[in-house]
Amino acid sequence: MTGRELPSTSELHENLRRRVLAVEGEQGLVKRYNRNGTKKTVANTRPAGSGAVLAAAAAKNRNGNAQAAENGRKGKARKGKGKGKGKNEAAAGAGAGAGGAVGGKVDTSVPDAVATANTPTTANSLGLDIESQDLGYLATIQMGTPPQDYLILMDSGSADLWVGAENCASENGGGCGNHNFLGPKSSSSFVDTQAPFQVTYGSGAVQGNIITDNIVVAGLALNAHTFGVASTESVQFSDNSTPFDGLMGLAQSTLSEQGVLTPIEAMAKAGLVPAAITSYKISRLADNKNDGEITFGGLDTTKFNPATLVTLPNVSKQGFWESAMDSVSVDGTDLGLTGRTAILDTGTTLIIAPPADALAVHQAIAGAASDGQGGFTVPCTTNASVALTFGGATFAIDTRDLAFQPVDPTNPTGDCVSGISAGNIGGAQEWLVGDVFLKNAYFSTDVTKNTLSLAQLV
Numbered sequence: 277m278t279g280r281e282l283p284s285t286s287e288l289h290e291n292l293r294r295r296v297l298a299v300e301g302e303q304g305l306v307k308r309y310n311r312n313g314t315k316k317t318v319a320n321t322r323p324a325g326s327g328a329v330l331a332a333a334a335a336k337n338r339n340g341n342a343q344a345a346e347n348g349r350k351g352k353a354r355k356g357k358g359k360g361k362g363k364n365e366a367a368a369g370a371g372a373g374a375g376g377a378v379g380g381k382v383d384t385s386v387p388d389a390v391a392t393a394n395t396p397t398t399a400n401s402l403g404l405d406i407e408s409q410d411l412g413y414l415a416t417i418q419m420g421t422p423p424q425d426y427l428i429l430m431d432s433g434s435a436d437l438w439v440g441a442e443n444c445a446s447e448n449g450g451g452c453g454n455h456n457f458l459g460p461k462s463s464s465s466f467v468d469t470q471a472p473f474q475v476t477y478g479s480g481a482v483q484g485n486i487i488t489d490n491i492v493v494a495g496l497a498l499n500a501h502t503f504g505v506a507s508t509e510s511v512q513f514s515d516n517s518t519p520f521d522g523l524m525g526l527a528q529s530t531l532s533e534q535g536v537l538t539p540i541e542a543m544a545k546a547g548l549v550p551a552a553i554t555s556y557k558i559s560r561l562a563d564n565k566n567d568g569e570i571t572f573g574g575l576d577t578t579k580f581n582p583a584t585l586v587t588l589p590n591v592s593k594q595g596f597w598e599s600a601m602d603s604v605s606v607d608g609t610d611l612g613l614t615g616r617t618a619i620l621d622t623g624t625t626l627i628i629a630p631p632a633d634a635l636a637v638h639q640a641i642a643g644a645a646s647d648g649q650g651g652f653t654v655p656c657t658t659n660a661s662v663a664l665t666f667g668g669a670t671f672a673i674d675t676r677d678l679a680f681q682p683v684d685p686t687n688p689t690g691d692c693v694s695g696i697s698a699g700n701i702g703g704a705q706e707w708l709v710g711d712v713f714l715k716n717a718y719f720s721t722d723v724t725k726n727t728l729s730l731a732q733l734v
Contacts, residue, residue: 390414390427391561393568398576400549402494404430404568406561409681410711411625413558414520415570418492420463426456426521430570432556432597432721433621433708435531435538436475439522441484441505446514453516458489458505465490465500473504473534480512486534493539494572496548502536523623526554528723531595540572541723549573552723556622557733558714562676580718580731586667587729590721591617597721597728601707602665604633606640616705618664620719620728624710626680627696633707634698637662644694652694654679656687662696664713666730677712 393403402415405427416425419439426439442459444452460466467488474483484507488500512518529537537545544552549572557579559568569576592598601616613633629637634652638644641662643655654660656679663672679692695712702708720729 391566393559394566396569396571396576398569398571398578400494400496400573401569401571401576403566404557404559404570406559406566406568408561410561410677410715412520413556413568413570413622413711417494417524419458420489421465422463423490423492424456424458424462426458429520429523429623430526430556431523431621431623432526432554432719433619433623434475434477434523434525435527435529435595436473436504436525436534437522437539438473438475438482438484438504438506440509440513441507443507444484444505444514445508447481447508447510448514450514452506452509452514453518456521458487463489467500469502475504475533477512480510482506482510482513483508486536491539493543494570496543496572498539498542498546498548501539501542502534504534526622526721527597528595528726538723543572544724551725553720555718555720556714557718558622558711560674560676560715575718575720575729579733581734582731584669584732585718585729586669586731587727588667590726590728592619597621598706599666599728602668604637605661605663605665605670606637607661608663609640611636611640616707617703618666618707618709619701620709620714622711622714622719624708625712626710627712628699628701628708628710629696630700630704630706631698633705634696637696638694645691650698652696652698653683653691654694656682656689656692658692664709669730669732671713671717671730671732673713673716677715680712 389408391406393405396403402417404413404415406412407414412429414427415430416427418424419426428437428439440452440455440457442457442461444457446452458466460468469486469488471486472483473486475481482504484505486502487505488502490497490499491501491503492498506513506522513520524539525532526538526540529535529541532538540549540552540554543549551573553572553574555571555575557567557569557576559565567579569579588599590597591600596619598617598619601618604611604613604616613636616633631650634650635646638646638652638654641654641658641660643658645653647653658675658679660675660678661672662678663670665671673695678695680695681693682688683691683693699708716733718729718731718733722728
């Protein structure tokens with residue numbers, strides 16, 4: 277996006293190794309890599325009935341511990357697309373405890389599980405399940421003939437839909453884990469175009485062929501939709517310990533590596549919805565409401581106060597959802613950070629701010645500290661109110677999101693990994709604003725009008 281060169285494969289691998297070390301410590305590193313750097317097999321711990329799960333954005337942001345603060349959360353090119361459309365992310369490595377979903381709650385004895393959302397009552401909507409402690413947000417769609425369920429990350433920060441192919445192979449050899457796959461054996465409507473695609477994420481990469489097949493999203497049927505099946509996946513996607521089937525990018529299709537319409541754009545073109553609008557209610561596990569929701573073709577006015585809705589022009593030329601950001605404040609004091617823009621990305625867990633901005637925010641928070649590597653800690657008991665203002669409307673970040681995860685899980689009143697980290701994701705005044713913020717606002721995007729909207733939740 278800025279014309280800088282993409283990182284090399286070795287740089288990506290090193291950043292991934294450091295991310296695992298940061299959030300899981302030496303035991304996590306040993307669990308996943310042997311001394312020669314070869315990926316180890318990890319037994320599948322997905323709870324029965326949970327389906328395939330999780331998020332490229334938060335793929336390895338697990339089990340925060342003391343080394344999270346000491347080792348930092350560095351990582352680059354989460355979505356470093358081959359056409360220079362990428363954005364670099366200081367990997368938000370704070371993790372969160374994991375767990376299986378039991379009655380909408382997470383069983384912390386089971387890694388990487390999902391709290392299932394309630395069934396939405398609004399038309400053209402899907403429940404957004406919560407992976408672990410607010411790491412990623414997923415929905416179940418159907419693919420193929422006969423239709424089968426796939427649990428997919430809903431990502432406003434990328435623009436490609438893919439799932440694993442029936443012949444999927446891991447980059448390190450073997451298959452692609454205990455996931456749901458799509459191909460001619462499982463679907464009679466599957467057609468392989470033989471055209472290749474590849475998408476590189478900082479947390480992994482996939483490549484395969486562009487295909488057509490029938491999909492159903494929130495009851496909306498797209499026959500012969502064009503998307504991808506991955507015949508090769510990096511270990512971040514193929515391992516049994518990564519419980520997801522694929523990813524649906526819902527940025528604008530100008531960002532797509534496959535060069536095809538996103539599902540919402542295809543729905544609007546087919547007349548299934550009145551406009552290419554996608555709306556998100558991102559839920560918080562701690563609230564125990566399980567009311568996360570994604571709505572296609574409109575907004576769910578039961579989720580927000582319509583009087584507070586602000587609609588903003590999209591300033592991105594690449595296809596991200598990016599808005600001018602008026603100001604950043606702490607406890608009502610404006611920090612003077614003018615001229616900033618923010619990419620709003622449901623597929624990123626934390627907020628990534630330019631280093632100087634991240635430092636300014638934390639200098640205004642009593643007890644906050646830098647780890648010297650792009651990460652920060654704040655007191656788990658902080659009452660600091662950090663707020664972002666868009667279009668004249670101010671949205672405060674809940675302190676439970678700011679104090680994202682205890683550095684020491686046994687000391688919940690000590691230091692917490694901050695929900696705001698430092699990193700260069702594009703321009704010098706560009707922020708990457710993920711779920712730490714989006715849990716505190718209703719978020720909607722409109723491809724037709726090239727706008728995005730925010731409103732106060734109810």
